Amino acid sequence: DAKTTQPPSMDCAEGRAANLPCNHSTISGNEYVYWYRQIHSQGPQYIIHGLKNNETNEMASLIITEDRKSSTLILPHATLRDTAVYYCIVRGYLYGGSQGNLIFGKGTKLSVKP
Amino acid sequence: DGGITQSPKYLFRKEGQNVTLSCEQNLNHDAMYWYRQDPGQGLRLIYYSQIVNDFQKGDIAEGYSVSREKKESFPLTVTSAQKNPTAFYLCASSIRLLDTEAFFGQGTRLTVV
Numbered sequence: 001d002a003k004t005t006q007p008p009s010m011d012c013a014e015g016r017a018a019n020l021p022c023n024h025s026t027i028s029g030n031e032y033v034y035w036y037r038q039i040h041s042q043g044p045q046y047i048i049h050g051l052k053n054n055e056t057n058e059m060a061s062l063i064i065t066e067d068r069k070s071s072t073l074i075l076p077h078a079t080l081r082d083t084a085v086y087y088c089i090v091r092g093y094l095y096g097g098s099q100g101n102l103i104f105g106k107g108t109k110l111s112v113k114p
Numbered sequence: 115d116g117g118i119t120q121s122p123k124y125l126f127r128k129e130g131q132n133v134t135l136s137c138e139q140n141l142n143h144d145a146m147y148w149y150r151q152d153p154g155q156g157l158r159l160i161y162y163s164q165i166v167n168d169f170q171k172g173d174i175a176e177g178y179s180v181s182r183e184k185k186e187s188f189p190l191t192v193t194s195a196q197k198n199p200t201a202f203y204l205c206a207s208s209i210r211l212l213d214t215e216a217f218f219g220q221g222t223r224l225t226v227v
Contacts, residue, residue, distance in 0.1 A: 032214075043204050043218030044157070087156065101172065102216060104149075104156035 003027065004088045009109040012082075018075040020108050022088030025069045031092050033064060034102065035073045037084040044087065044104070047073065078112045085109050117141065120205050120219035127199075127226050135190045135222045137205035145211040146188035150174060151202040151221075160203075163188055164211045192224065199226045 005023040012018040024033065032051050036044040048055055048062045050071070055062045061074040075082055087107040118139040127133045137146065144165050149157040159172030163182040177196025182188055188207075192199045202223050208216040 041202075041221070041223075043206070043220050045218070046215040049214055101147075101159050101162060102157075103159070106154070106156050
């Protein structure tokens with residue numbers, strides 16, 4: 001089972017920031033937070049990941065709360081092409097069984113509107 | 115161009131037939147994965163392979179089989195034992211098993227009639 005909780009859907013106006021929340025209250029110390037997105041009928045695309053510090057790359061920013069029980073993915077200037085399902089995933093980095101595998105929940109369907 | 119290729123994009127088979135889905139990568143990645151996605155659902159892990167000649171069952175391996183004879187290739191066979199084979203199948207690879215980023219193919223949509 002996915003260890004994360006995300007709202008099923010969100011809308012965002014084109015050009016505005018999209019803030020996608022994720023709850024992961026049972027996250028353990030050896031687990032990272034990953035974000036992927038999936039545009040309709042395509043394979044998922046990696047966006048960003050973090051452990052406890054905030055992270056930023058060319059696609060997005062990831063804000064993780066101090067207690068690490070929740071995080072927010074920020075798309076600073078959403079475009080129509082950002083319309084997709086966004087998956088928040090917690091993933092261990094220790095070798096052993098399937099701990100390190102990506103477990104995808106249902107994600108948040110983000111609709112960017114003109 | 116480097117990437118991960120799945121073929122075909124659409125596949126139709128009759129019930130009771132085995133079918134093999136192709137997945138090839140030229141990224142020189144050691145780890146490869148197969149996921150299944152049903153409408154409106156997340157991805158579920160079928161099998162994964164850490165290295166050539168090694169593979170492990172994921173969460174829903176029943177009715178599926180894989181092989182990893184070459185580093186570049188990780189074919190998935192959907193057998194007649196899989197009760198609900200109609201789904202969207204996604205292959206992925208990463209440099210190592212626990213690497214930070216996995217690269218996904220464009221998927222194969224299998225319909226069994």
